[in-house]
Amino acid sequence: MDFGPFLFLATLEGLVQAAVLCLTALGLSLVFGVMRVVNVAHGEFYMLGAVIAWWVTSIVGIHPAVGFAAALAIAPLAVGAIAFAGERLILKRLDYNPEATIVATIGMLYVIQQMALLFFGPDPRPVEAPFYFRIQFPWFGYSGYKLIVVAAAIAILLIAWFVIAKTRIGLVMRATQFDGDTAQAFGIPVNRVYASVFAVGAMFAAVAAVLIVPIRQAHYLMGLDPLLLSFIVVILGGLGSIRGTIVAAILIGLSDGIISVFFSPTLAKMASTLLVALVLVFRPQGLFGREEL
């Protein structure tokens, strides 16, 4: 293949990566933005989404598309419920102390991951794509499903934007983010908002995982990579800034996809991780964020 088509292929792969990363990182960013806590267990909610999707599709055996649709409905709800319970039982009792929350969510990371190992087993398992069709470019054929993933991610992001910017729910959320105490004084049930935001953040990760699981397989250790990438994205975009998160996700997803095709993926990860550590030290408001933290 010539360089041009090869770059095009790499860009497509990068787009798929960016789409999934947008959703996962948006979940982490929402939780940080509203609650001011870092959720280290975020990657495990992603993993749970994939594992539950496998479980649902293997039970609903009529047609891959039916199973997949069921998974897309059930997995995020189940993950949201688990996250909600974790928030009520653990984070609330810690009063959202930032450092204690990190330690507690590290604990949750182990608990969820090891539970998956116990009940799901150590082997990776495939999930069938809901449909197969190939889009034939002049140089190569490309999986239609992958492009559907990108379209679905964009649709979900638009809905999320609409809810946050235009509806009453979004207003309550933004008020809580802006000033929790004042929001409380105006009768907003800040406590319930926190729990819901934590659950919704986890659901974003779960949806991303359900979308990607037909392309990659479900595995109990699959949560670590999206966790680190989401961290990178959220920090680059400016902690808590949703627009910044999306821009950074596209940037990191595309460049990670492209660099991994041409260079060693390990080197790409090293470079981006180091970059992010330095951004956090020298420009804590992120590359696109305003000075507010």
Added chain:
Amino acid sequence: MSGADRTKAVLLLCAVIAVLFVLQFLLPEYHHLSMTRIMVLAVFAMGYNVLFGYTGLLSLGHAMFFAAGLYAAGLTVYHLEWSVPLAFATGVAAGAVSSLVIGVVALRTTGVSFMIVTMMFAQVAYLATLYFTTYTRGDEGLVLPTAARSFDVFGVAVDLTNPVVRYNIALALLAATIAIIYKVVHSETGRALIAIRENEPRTQMLGYNTFAIKLKALVISGTLSAASGAAYVLLFAYVGSTFATIQYSIDALLYTLLGGAGTLLGPLAGALMMFYVIDIASEYTVAYLLIAGLVLIVLVLFFQKGVLGTIRERWIRWLP
């Protein structure tokens, strides 16, 4: 702390070391080896405790200092055929240099940012051990040749394949670490560390250069962790990427929290308890890390002072 309390504390530390010394004649072979490992890991956690327990800085990247010592010592023995004492010194130096460099950069941040920055740096270090696989053999790792594991000290041959020798070297390292930390904590610097933990702006206002003091704490902490890593590879003859994973950073945190952050013997107690809990659990299930997760959650929810921290608060005020 009064003079009498201090004498009691020193006597207690000596007694603990004496008990560990006597223990080697009583323990069966398996537990003898476990205890050797626990003492080396306790040095790692004690180093971690200097930064977390005394200075109040929570790092999630101490595996990189442990790995710095581990790889510096292991690779020089394996590739350059350096002698064991020289390799150990190289490992310790690698820890000092890396913690100084990381500290100068990372200590510009505090709180949650510090945790994430240290975690990111450690992740880069871990990826580096995978990337330079020609030298490190990545995940698979390297086994040090038996011939490289004996050396002469003033004409006395020391053989690191001998379990008795290993146990006593680990004990000596532990005793030295306890002595160093005791000395640091009771020095002027030590009091400044605790002052920073309790209230950094106030310490700054009193005229202390808190950045320099925190850097000092991080270098001591990182160097002790590296000494533990260097000892680990030389005693047990294996070096691999697993030791650089975030899991090891979290282990140090777990041992320290469980035993009691800011107590001298807490990390040793935590390492001892956690090692055996995991050891027993791993006989029954592959998901033994589940217990590590549950312990972390329970500690942070109900038991933030840890075992020795609680004992000190409730009963024995003079506990070091």
